[in-house]
Amino acid sequence: MGSTLSPPRRGDTLGAVSGAEAEARRYHRRQLLVSLIDLAATLAVLAAWLETGAGRRLVQRLTEMATPAPFVVLAVAVAVGGSCALVTFPFDLVGGFFLPRRAGLLTQSLLSWLGDRAKALALGTGLGLLVVEGIYALMRASPEWWWLWSAIGLIGLGVVVALVLPVWIVPLFYRVTPLADANLHARLLSLARRMGVEAAGIAVADFSRKGRTANAAVVGLGATRRILVSDTLLARFPVEEVEVVLAHELGHHARGHLAQGLLVQALLTVAALGAAAYGLTVGSRALRLSGPADPGGLPLLALLAMGLGLATTPVLAAWSRRLEREADRVALDVTRDPGAFASAMDRLADLNLAERRPHRVKEWLWATHPSIERRIAAARRWASAAGVPFAPGPEAAPGLEAGSPP
DSSP: OOOOOOOOOTTSOTTOOOHHHHHHHHHHHHHHHHHHHHHHHHHHHHHHHHHHTHHHHHHHHHHHTTOOHHHHHHHHHHHHHHHHHHHHHHHHHIIIIIHHHHHTSBOSOHHHHHHHHHHHHHHHHHHHHHHHHHHHHHHHHOTTTHHHHHHHHHHHHHHHHHHHIIIIIHHHHSOEEEOOOHHHHHHHHHHHHHTTOOOSOEEEEOGGGTBSOOOEEEESSGGGOEEEEEHHHHHHSOHHHHHHHHHHHHHHHHTTHHHHHHHHHHHHHHHHHHHHHHHHHHHHHHTTOSOTTOGGGHHHHHHHHHHHHHHHHHHHHHHHHHHHHHHHHHHHHHHOOHHHHHHHHHHHHHHHTOOSSOOHHHHHHHOSSOOHHHHHHHHHHHHHHHTOOOOOOTTSOTTOSTTSOO
């Protein structure tokens, strides 16, 4: 997918694209192509299950063997999910390992990556089977209102996952240790208290063991909430930039974005499952199933869920961008350091190989964050309105100096 030109840097011809930006665009185009092929392959596998009637026949055979309903659902879910995973694995390998490795984002070995992939697959499969079994149990128990009870269950599951994320899930993939720098620890906790966010502590994840990317987040809920920073962020960013990045993440919690996000997600989940219930009722007749609760319709349910998910993605992306812009403003209000903010954004873009100015259509469809250039331009406007000098750090990319075009 094409993109408009970014502003020139020092040494570039007017209107030319820097080498780093050109590399980022190539990388993201390739990732987009792989993602679209992966999506098409998944849709083809699910369509094949429906077209051949393989799901219906599998259910019939298991029913003839007097197999209990939950085990029938389990068998169909494993068969359908396993076939999709098998067909799409080559594309996952290209998009998840080979492309990031070639771009320098990933340094871990293939064996290590496969180990992480196996853990993610096991975790996703467990949660997926729990969801599918729950949905079909509710279909049998409440044929008219299963979609509503399922939506409530999914919302509850999302809260539980958010609660245990820093305690059980993150340590599966990274070594997490307390922040050893006492001065920085005190500074960041003081920042959190100033912003009215209570955190259990500050932990460091060893991103450098797997690649060069940097990130930070405030994860968990209540007693499990903690500040999580990557060791790459601490190693490559000045303390002022670390602070402004954390101020952004803390801003999400200070402004109640997690609760707002859960509410929006809940409304969309209820609406999507309501639409899926209608589609499953109509589709089950066309596919000669015994009804919506027939596990042979699981591929149809998966197709409906994917279609509705794709349809709601722009809505969720737009909502996320609004929250990200607000968190940026909070970070600037608290730190009053737009120069550090701009430098941090530029450094993150370089380390994470982000597109600084993606195509507007691409950004509108699924970007969860405003582009790097829009965020830096917003910081410049904030500085002008607040009467604060805009002076990015000396290591920031040329072209970010005060007065340069956004």
